[in-house]
Every structure is written in structure tokens, then in C-alpha cells.
Amino acid sequence: MSFNNLDTLYRQVILDHYKNPRNRGQVEGDALTVDMNNPTCGDRIQLQLQVEDGLIQDAKFNGEGCSISISSASMMTQAIKGKTVEQALRMSELFSDMMLGKEIDMDAMSLEDIEALQGVSKFPARIKCATLGWKAMEKGVHDDSAAK
Amino acid sequence: MNVHEIRQQFPILQQNVNGQPLVYLDSSATSQKPIQVIEAVNAYYREDNANVHRGVHTLGSRATEQYEGAREKVRRFINAPSAAEVIFTRGTTTAINLVATSYARTKLEPGDEIVINEMEHHSNIIPWQQAAKATGATLKYIPLQEDGTLSMESVRETITDHTKIVAVTHVSNVLGTVNPVQEIAKVAHEHGAIMLVDGAQGAPHMRVDVQKLDVDFYAFSGHKMCAPTGIGVLYGKRELLDNMEPVEYGGEMIDFVDLYDSTWKELPWKFEGGTPIIGGAIGLAAAIDFLEDVGMDAILDHEKKLADYAMERMTAFDGMDIYGPEERAALVTFNLKGVHPHDLATVLDAEGIAVRAGHHCAQPLMKWLNVTATARASFYLYNTEDDVDRLIDGLSKTKEYFGDVF
Numbered sequence: 001m002s003f004n005n006l007d008t009l010y011r012q013v014i015l016d017h018y019k020n021p022r023n024r025g026q027v028e029g030d031a032l033t034v035d036m037n038n039p040t041c042g043d044r045i046q047l048q049l050q051v052e053d054g055l056i057q058d059a060k061f062n063g064e065g066c067s068i069s070i071s072s073a074s075m076m077t078q079a080i081k082g083k084t085v086e087q088a089l090r091m092s093e094l095f096s097d098m099m100l101g102k103e104i105d106m107d108a109m110s111l112e113d114i115e116a117l118q119g120v121s122k123f124p125a126r127i128k129c130a131t132l133g134w135k136a137m138e139k140g141v142h143d144d145s146a147a148k
Numbered sequence: 149m150n151v152h153e154i155r156q157q158f159p160i161l162q163q164n165v166n167g168q169p170l171v172y173l174d175s176s177a178t179s180q181k182p183i184q185v186i187e188a189v190n191a192y193y194r195e196d197n198a199n200v201h202r203g204v205h206t207l208g209s210r211a212t213e214q215y216e217g218a219r220e221k222v223r224r225f226i227n228a229p230s231a232a233e234v235i236f237t238r239g240t241t242t243a244i245n246l247v248a249t250s251y252a253r254t255k256l257e258p259g260d261e262i263v264i265n266e267m268e269h270h271s272n273i274i275p276w277q278q279a280a281k282a283t284g285a286t287l288k289y290i291p292l293q294e295d296g297t298l299s300m301e302s303v304r305e306t307i308t309d310h311t312k313i314v315a316v317t318h319v320s321n322v323l324g325t326v327n328p329v330q331e332i333a334k335v336a337h338e339h340g341a342i343m344l345v346d347g348a349q350g351a352p353h354m355r356v357d358v359q360k361l362d363v364d365f366y367a368f369s370g371h372k373m374c375a376p377t378g379i380g381v382l383y384g385k386r387e388l389l390d391n392m393e394p395v396e397y398g399g400e401m402i403d404f405v406d407l408y409d410s411t412w413k414e415l416p417w418k419f420e421g422g423t424p425i426i427g428g429a430i431g432l433a434a435a436i437d438f439l440e441d442v443g444m445d446a447i448l449d450h451e452k453k454l455a456d457y458a459m460e461r462m463t464a465f466d467g468m469d470i471y472g473p474e475e476r477a478a479l480v481t482f483n484l485k486g487v488h489p490h491d492l493a494t495v496l497d498a499e500g501i502a503v504r505a506g507h508h509c510a511q512p513l514m515k516w517l518n519v520t521a522t523a524r525a526s527f528y529l530y531n532t533e534d535d536v537d538r539l540i541d542g543l544s545k546t547k548e549y550f551g552d553v554f
Contacts, residue, residue, distance in 0.1 A: 005166075006498050006549065010491075015550075041490060042507035042514060042521040064520045066490035129490060 008119035009126070010067065017071035017113065022078050023060045031058070032144050036136035038128055043069045047077075047136040051144065056080050056088055061133065068126050072117055073133030079111035085141050092134045099127045149446040155530050157182040157438075168500030171535045176321050176349060176479050176526035177504055178371045181435075185374055188434035189427050199423055201400065215426050218433035219416070225436045226366065227357040228383050232415040235382040235389075236429055240348040241271040243367035243382035244315070246419065247344055248275035250392040252313055258284030261311040263341070265290040265298060266516045267320045270509045272346040276315060285312070292516060295473040296323040303332050311341040318350030318366075322508045322524065324455070324476030326350075330361045337362070342388065348372055352528070353451060353477060355444040358383050370428060375435035379428030382419075389415050396421035439529075447529045451478035454527045458536045465543060471517055479526035481508070484543060487550045489523040495546040501539055 027048040037044040045063035049056055059077040063070070076095075080088040087110075094104045095114070101121040106112065120130045155161055158180050163170050172180060192214065198207035200215045216231075223231045237243040252262065252275075262276045262285055280287040290306040293299050298316075307314060314336040319326050333343040344365040350356060351366075352373035358366050365388075370379040384392075394401055394412055398421040403411040412418035439447065455478040462468055467485040484492055493505035504524045507514045514520060525539055 006495060009494065010549070040506060042511070043490075044520065066488035068490070123494060126490070126494060 005122075009123055011116040011119065013113050013116040014067060014071040017074040018067040021061075021070055021074040023074065023081070024062060025060050026062070027058050027060045031060075032140045034136045034140040034143070036132060036139060038065075038069070038132050040128065041066075043129060043132060045069065045073055045132055045136055047073070047133065047140060049137065049140050049144075051085060051141070054084050054086070056083055056085065059137075061136075065132065066126075066129055068117070068120060068129040069132045072130045073136075075111055075113050075117070076133045076137065079109060079114060080137065083110065088137060089141065092138055095134050096131065099130060149442055149450055149529075151450065151530065151532050154182075154442065155532075157184065158530055159183055159186070161530060165500040165502070166498050171501040171538045173525040173527065173531065173535065173539060174502045174504050175352075175528035175531075176372070176524065178377065179352060179374050179528050180530065181374055181376065181431075182438050184438045185376070185431050185434045189376060189431045192427055192430045197427075200426055201417075211426055214430050214433070215424065218429035221433045221436050222381055225356075225440070226351070226381075226383055227359055229359060230386060233383055233386050233389060235384065235416045235419045236424055237367075237380045237382050238378055238425065239369040239371070239380035240346060240367045241380075243365075243380055244271055244344065244346060245275045246382055246395055247365050247367075247384070248279045249395045250419075251342075251388065252276070252279035252285075253282050254393065256280075256283035256285040256312055259310060260285040261288050261308065261313075262286070263288045263290060263307055263311050263314045263336075265316065266292055266512045267296060267298075267323055267325060267510070268315070268317055268512075269321055269346065269348070270511065271348075272315050272317055272344075273512065276313070286310075296320070296471065297325050297473050298327055298332070300328065300331055300335070303335055307335050307339050307341060309339050311336065311339050313344065314341050315344045315346065317346040317348075318356075319353070319477045320472070320513075321349050321479070322481050322510050322513055322522070323472030324479045324481070325473055326475070326477055329363060333361060333363045349477065352439075354448045364388055370432040370435060373432075373435055374438055375432040376428050379425045379432050381432075386415065389419070394418050394421060398422050400424065442529060450529060451527055454478055454531055454533065454536065455480070457533050458525065458527070458539075461536055461540050465540065467547065468543075471519075471522060478528070478531075479524060481522045481524040483519060483522050484546060487546060489521045491550065492523050492543075492546050495549055496539070496542045499538070499542040499545065501542045503539075 031048040031050045034047045043065035047061045050058040061073045098104050160180050196210040198211040200212040219231045219234050222234050290302050329345050336343040342364040345363045347366050347368035351368035364385050366383040371377040401418050401421040458480050469483045471481045489505035
């Protein structure tokens with residue numbers, strides 16, 4: 001591998017989301033709050049979701065992590081905002097498939113930037129970084145429906 | 149000591165990773181294995197494999213002889229008074245848990261204290277947390293000094309007449325701190341407490357004499373000292389072990405078994421329920437032969453020089469945070485400003501350089517350092533100054549690669 005191969009991991013758009021994470025912060029008002037960490041490495045994320053009538057009105061996150069986990073969480077919040085919970089869970093499934101190296105329908109992801117994370121599938125040690133935000137989202141909506 | 153000859157004996161080091169000659173700087177996680185160890189384990193399974201201490205056939209005798217021979221070799225390696233005080237375990241974690249379960253949980257009461265400190269690995273924290281919870285004993289921490297060392301003054305202030313157990317790591321896997329375990333044991337004993345040492349990062353790198361240290365328990369792992377995974381050692385003083393119950397019941401550890409009661413074998417076998425880790429013990433014996441052939445003092449000396457060189461080059465590197473004291477074992481834990489350790493480890497890996505990134509199973513220490521994660525380069529007898537140079541080159545490239553980001 002050379003640095004050219006590294007570029008398949010660290011695409012410019014990823015570094016941009018890392019440097020300027022979208023939706024970083026706290027949701028105003030009531031929100032589902034999920035804390036999730038990656039116990040193997042210490043990355044942690046707090047995700048907040050505002051869900052009304054099955055629709056994700058707002059999504060924000062805070063946390064500390066590597067470029068992959070932060071950029072992925074940033075992209076995810078953009079992608080799921082305004083989507084139904086079902087759509088968001090479907091996207092999470094697709095994202096997991098993408099991490100396994102499967103071809104997926106990018107149109108269903110609602111955000112082109114996410115495609116940039118495809119390269120992570122070639123770095124098995126980093127897949128958990130990329131899925132951290134998505135796992136937090138899944139946990140949040142599952143805990144919420146269990147509570148209802 | 150000729151490090152280039154030593155390297156020749158490690159087949160795994162003779163390879164390219166991602167197109168570059170491998171630089172392995174993760175020996176604190178697990179060491180590589182020399183051909184002598186690989187062949188000893190191989191020969192055992194090819195020629196002598198049988199269960200031990202049972203049956204009268206020839207292979208059984210050979211396997212038993214080698215397994216018990218390994219125990220004697222370990223006894224000599226740590227200068228234990230008797231082979232009965234050398235218990236084979238799965239590793240350091242199992243060894244510490246054995247003491248926490250069999251000793252702490254049965255002997256502690258509310259009001260008693262267990263003393264540890266924040267530089268400990270999770271495996272020398274959690275067993276004591278759980279034992280304290282189960283018995284009502286209090287868990288106390290010796291405060292660390294600013295440079296990540298323990299002062300004897302704090303040790304004396306923390307250990308009291310209520311203290312029953314003091315557990316300290318010989319060498320910190322993150323800070324590289326070498327703790328004065330002999331002096332701490334003395335203080336523990338003055339207060340009637342027993343002292344356990346986590347030797348996972350100690351025994352592989354330096355001469356350990358458990359009688360000189362006068363510690364009550366010393367735990368270490370084979371896989372960090374050139375032996376296979378799955379074999380470790382708990383040394384314990386006989387008078388303590390004699391008064392402890394087994395933690396695993398079954399075959400191999402019994403004397404007589406009745407319908408409603410049973411009696412145990414003598415030491416060390418009462419703590420080795422089930423078919424033991426025969427191949428692992430034989431591998432550990434071969435690793436000890438290998439290390440002693442090189443010489444533990446020569447290894448320590450080599451590592452000291454390497455650590456000095458690494459520190460010299462890394463402290464001169466712009467934007468580097470280094471954790472731990474000046475005087476350290478052969479490892480450097482660090483962060484490069486603006487680059488998450490994961491990203492750093494991925495870029496180094498692309499250059500064929502293996503370092504550890506994460507919390508190193510020491511979350512309380514990460515909190516103490518006020519970081520979420522760090523990178524660590526750790527060295528062993530097969531590492532060279534060239535490896536350090538490659539690391540520095542890799543770090544320069546990492547900085548260059550992520551330099552545009554910030």
C-alpha cells in the first residue's frame with residue numbers, strides 16, 4: 001500500500017466533514033439522547049434525535065473520535081434529518097452493507113457524501129469507527145420504541 | 149547481543165507489510181515468537197502430545213516430563229523457592245483473578261482496604277473492584293505524581309493498618325513507569341497486607357527475582373515474552389496458596405472424589421483444574437531458554453538504549469505530546485497534535501509500521517491524562533534504531549498527510 005491507497009480511505013470530503021462537522025452540538029428542547037462508545041478505542045459520541053410522529057425533525061451530535069467516526073456521524077445527521085425512522089433504519093442497514101464491501105443503491109442514502117466512506121470497507125480495523133454514529137441512531141430509535 | 153542475528157530468528161519479521169519491510173512496535177500488546185518457540189511447540193504436537201499426570205504410556209510420560217520441566221524452568225527464571233509455587237494460568241488476567249477470587253473474596257471484610265492506583269491495566273483494577281463490592285471492602289487509589297510515577301510518600305500515606313491487599317503493576321503499559329515494587333511490598337508488609345505485582349510488562353524485559361522483591365504474588369503472561377498466547381504464570385508464596393481454595397474444580401486437581409465431598413491435590417495442581425495448557429507451557433519453556441540465551445540483562449540494556457534514542461527523536465519532533473516519566477521502560481505513548489491516534493496508526497500501517505492506538509485497556513489512566521486515546525510505540529529485543537528512524541519518517545508523513553486538514 002502507498003499513500004495513494006490511503007487516499008481511498010481519507011477522501012477530501014471526509015476530511016472536510018472532520019474539520020467542519022455538520023450538526024455538531026445540542027438539540028434545543030426535548031430529544032432522545034444516546035451515548036455510545038467504541039470500547040476498543042475510546043471513541044465516544046452523544047447523539048440527539050428529535051422525533052415527531054415517526055419523523056426525524058432534528059439530529060445533532062457531540063463527541064470525540066477519529067476522522068472516520070466524526071465525519072461519518074456528521075454525514076449521518078445530514079442524511080437522516082427529515083427522514084422517517086424507518087427510512088433512517090434502512091439507510092443504516094445499507095451503510096452496514098457498504099462497510100462489508102457490498103454494492104449498494106446510493107440513491108437510497110439521500111446524501112452523496114456518504115459514498116466517500118466506501119473506502120473504509122478496505123480497512124477492516126476502521127469499520128467500527130464508521131458505524132459508531134449509525135449504531136447510536138439505531139439504539140436511540142429502538143430504546144424509544146421500547147419505551148412507548 | 150547482536151540484534152541483527154536475533155531478528156533472523158523471528159520469521160514474522162522477514163516480511164513486507166503494505167509494500168514496506170515490517171516495523172513491529174507493538175510488543176507491549178504481544179511479542180513476536182522466535183523460531184525456537186515455534187519449533188518447540190510444533191515438535192511437542194508432532195512427537196510427544198499426550199495428556200499429563202495420567203496413564204502410564206510413554207507419550208504421557210514424555211508430555212508430563214516436559215510440562216513439569218517447564219514449571220521448573222519458570223521457577224528458576226523468577227527465582228521462586230519452589231516449583232509448587234508456580235501455577236500455570238491462561239495469562240496475567242486469569243492469574244490476578246485467581247487471587248481476587250480465591251484470596252480477596254474469602255478473606256476480606258467490610259472495613260478492610262485494597263490499594264491500587266490509576267496507572268493499572270483494567271485487569272489489575274476490575275478484579276479488585278468486584279472483590280471490594282462482594283466483600284464490602286474499600287478500594288483505595290495511591291495518587292499519581294504529575295509525571296506518572298508513584299512516590300513512596302504517597303504509598304505510605306495510602307497504605308494503612310486496614311489495608312489487606314496492595315496490587316501494583318511492575319511496569320506501566322502506557323506510561324512506561326517502572327514501579328519500586330520491592331519498596332512498596334515492604335510498606336505493605338509493615339501493615340500486615342499482602343502485595344500482588346502485575347508483571348505482564350516486567351518479566352519479559354528484566355530479571356525478576358521474586359524472593360528479592362519479596363512480593364506475595366507475581367503474575368505474568370507468556371505471550372508478551374516470546375511464548376504462545378494462552379499460557380501465563382501466577383507465582384504465590386506457599387503459605388498463602390496453601391490456605392486458598394481452588395477456583396476451578398474438575399479433573400486433574402483432585403485427590404479423592406466421593407459422592408458428596410472431595411479433596412484436592414497438593415500445590416500447584418489444586419489450582420490447575422482440567423487438562424492444563426501443555427503446549428503453551430512447553431512454548432514458554434522454550435521462550436525462557438531463548439531469552440536467557442540472549443541474557444535478560446543484555447535485553448534490558450538494549451531496550452534502555454532504544455528507549456533513550458526513541459525519546460530523543462520523538463521529543464525533538466514538532467507537535468508531539470509524550471506521556472510518562474523521563475526514566476521509562478522501552479515504550480513511548482504519545483499524541484501528535486491535530487491527528488487522532490487511529491488516523492495516525494492507519495497512516496503508519498500504510499508504511500508497514502505497527503503501533504497501538506486506543507486506550508490501552510487503561511481507561512482510568514486516559515482520564516487522568518485527560519485524553520480519550522493515545523498512540524504507543526513499544527520495543528523489544530528485536531527492535532533497532534532503524535525502526536525508530538522509520539517511525540519518525542512515518543510520523544513526518546502523517547503530519548504532512550493531515551497537515552492540510554488543520
